[in-house]
Amino acid sequence: MKVNIQAVNFNVDRKLVDFINIRLEKLQQYYDKIVGIDVSLHTENTSDKENKSVDIIVKIPGDDLVVKKTAKSFEEATDSGAAALERLLIKRKEKVKAH
Numbered sequence: 336m337k338v339n340i341q342a343v344n345f346n347v348d349r350k351l352v353d354f355i356n357i358r359l360e361k362l363q364q365y366y367d368k369i370v371g372i373d374v375s376l377h378t379e380n381t382s383d384k385e386n387k388s389v390d391i392i393v394k395i396p397g398d399d400l401v402v403k404k405t406a407k408s409f410e411e412a413t414d415s416g417a418a419a420l421e422r423l424l425i426k427r428k429e430k431v432k433a434h
Contacts, residue, residue, distance in 0.1 A: 336360065336363055336369050336370070336371060336372065337371045337372070338355065338356050338359050338360070338371070338372045338374065339371065339372070339373045339374065340352055340355055340356075340374045340376065341373070341374065341375050341376070342375075342376045342377070343375065343376065343377035344377065344378075345376075345378070347376060351376075351409055351410070354410055354413065355374055355409075355413050358413055358414060358417045359372050359374070359391070359413075359417060361417070361421075362393065362417065362420055362421065362424060365421050365424040365425055365428065366395065366424035366425075366427060366428050368395055368396055369393055369394070369395055369424075370394040370395060370396065371394045372391065372392065372393050372394065373391070373392040373394070374389060374390070374391050374392075374413075375389070375390040376388070376389055376409055377390075379405065384407050385405055385406055385407050386405070387405065387406055387407065387408055387409045387411075387412050388403065388404070388405045388412065389403070389404050389405075389406075389409060389412040389413050389416050390402070390403045391403075391404075391413075391416045391417070391420060393420055393424070395427070398427075400420060400423050400424070400427070402416045402419045402420055402423070403416075404416040404419070
């Protein structure tokens with residue numbers, strides 16, 4: 336499974352890339368047909384402290400799952416996005432088993 340990370344208007348550091356890769360690779364234990372994952376990191380132009388946005392697109396056969404999260408840090412946004420994707424992937428797996 337390939338994880339593509341794209342940062343908009345800034346350079347992403349190695350630690351953040353490693354964190355995102357490790358966190359998202361865990362999604363495979365919930366659904367084994369994941370083709371790839373695209374992650375887009377960007378900061379919102381607001382005065383809020385919660386201005387770090389992460390868009391995660393999980394490519395699976397037949398459909399893509401998309402989650403967008405905003406938090407104080409990219410790690411926090413990635414974590415809540417991954418948690419939401421875990422729930423979606425579990426639902427998807429149950430649906431596939433039911434058919």
